[in-house]
Amino acid sequence: MQLAIAPEVAxxxxxxxxxLDIVSQILDRAPEKxxxxxxxxxxxxxxxxxxxxxxxxxxxxxxxxxxxxRDGDQQSxxxxxxxxxxxxxxxxxx
Numbered sequence: 001m002q003l004a005i006a007p008e009v010a011x012x013x014x015x016x017x018x019x020l021d022i023v024s025q026i027l028d029r030a031p032e033k034x035x036x037x038x039x040x041x042x043x044x045x046x047x048x049x050x051x052x053x054x055x056x057x058x059x060x061x062x063x064x065x066x067x068x069x070r071d072g073d074q075q076s077x078x079x080x081x082x083x084x085x086x087x088x089x090x091x092x093x094x
Contacts, residue, residue, distance in 0.1 A: 012038050015047045020055050027063055034065050041072035049077035050084055 011033045014022035023044070026033055035043050045065040048056040057077075061067065070076055075083075 011036060011044050012047060015044045015053065015056055016051060018051065018053045018056065020053075020059060023056055024059060027059075031063070034060065034063055035069065041070075043069055043071075043077070045069070045077045046071055046075075046080055049081040052081070052084060 011023060011026045014026060033044070035045075037043060038047075042050075043065065045057065045060045045067070046069070048060060067078075068076060071080075
């Protein structure tokens with residue numbers, strides 16, 4: 001399937017609804033979107049962690065997403081995962 005949505009708009013929507021295929025396509029076309037800062041200073045990794053989309057988190061991490069990035073509230077992706085009950089017992093985002 002060919003992506004017909006602008007990458008700067010689509011990555012957050014694709015992450016939010018859990019569309020691994022679309023996130024992957026966007027990153028193939030526009031790798032600079034990996035750590036794109038959006039609403040509240042959050043990156044796609046923040047959003048995927050918050051939503052609990054484990055496969056998208058894995059994809060973003062494998063592609064080199066910044067794990068230490070902080071949003072406008074100084075929260076990391078791990079903080080958001082933990083706040084939503086999505087942290088593993090070993091402290092990893094799962």
